[in-house]
Amino acid sequence: MKKKLLSMTVAAAMIVSCGAAMAEEKTPTVYVNSSEIMFDDQAPVILGEGTTLVPARGVFEAMGAKVEWKDETRTVEIESADHKTLVRLVIDDSTMRVYDLSGMIGTLLAGQDFKAPETPITLDVAPQIINDRTMIPLRAISEAIDADVEWNGEAYTIDIKTADASASVEGLPGLSLSSDTTEVKEGENINIYINASNIPEGTFVSGVSATVKFNKENFEFVEASLINGDTAIEGALGASNPDFNIDYVKSTFVTINADTAVQTDGAVMKLTFKSLNGGEGVFTLSNGYDTKVGYNTSLLVDDVVAGEKSNSKEFYGTDLFVNPTEIYVNRTDAPVTTSDPTATAEPTATVEPAATVEPAATVEPTAEPAK
Secondary structure (H helix, E strand, C coil), X not given: CHHHHHHHHHHHHHHHHCCCCCCCCCCCEEEECCEEXXXXXXXXXXXXXXXXXXXXXXXXXXXXXEEEEECCCCEEEEECCCCCEEEEEECXXXXXXXXXXXXXXXXXXXXXXXXXXXXXXXXXXXXXXXXXXXEEEHHHHHHHCCCEEEEECCCCEEXXXXXXXXXXXXXXXXXXXXXXXXXXXXXXXXXXXXXXXXXXXXXXXXXXXXXXXXCCCCEEEEEEEEEECCEECCCCEEEEEEEEECCEEEEEEECCCCCCCCCCCEEEEEEEEEECXXXXXXXXXXXXXXXCCEECCEEEEEECCCCCCCCCEEECHHHCEECCCCEEECCCCCCCCCCCCCCCCCCCCCCXXXXXXXXXXXXXXXXXXXX
């Protein structure tokens, strides 16, 4: 547990230094298992006849893959999450090499030498260095490690589904938003609550990292705290960054006090915002993945036991259902929604872009991007 708490405490410090990054040109939005990838300093680029290049890390790490850079040979190696595939690329070399590692363990256990079968694949665009960042082809690598890639030319999005993605969110631990009001006047505060659901039996919520998107032109972030119901947990450590990314605030808090922490489903964090002008607002819990600090939203739980025994676990990515239901404030025409944290409806199109016509069978999406 100490290691997990330290990890989230370090994350709390990191979010203070992680600022917003804006792209001047239109770039595709990339999703991995419905989580939007938030690129820290170098956005994806589309080159040639529609080849999308992305930074070597970030996207593939969000897919559970291990990414390694070898400076001497200018080589990138990507090992799939299931350790069955290794992809090797060399900067400015248009040949990608894919190695099948599935038979390695059995062969080695049998006392035999193992040589991974190799499949060379010719790329439309070679890996290259752009703005001091290693950029590699998105579709070719994703498909090589057994992920599905769909290009939506109208929405300008790329949606990636990994082979281990859950078909249903039912039963998963989840986080959702609710609020204490839907109408606030200029100068008044509104409290936005992070609610946990399906907390594993016999555990308490020892940490929460939550990123909320809000209207900065109409609202100002005031403070955040780890709570049990509506009571702040004394001694909880954490930090908040209202400039984590454009229109986002990120808060991370941890506690070791099982006696005062949440042990059943309910509110686990409170974020307070001030209305600047009485204008409209929409608050959304982000399930994105930041290429610098990882998943935007996560839940840490630990066993309710005494002594040194511990079984802490952090839920994020495909192990955590981040409810995309939005909270509307000062909106008379707001759609009827629910903030029920137990809801298990699939994410809407704003979180998981709907697929359109499957692109032609090339290495990368072939829909014509904006020039």
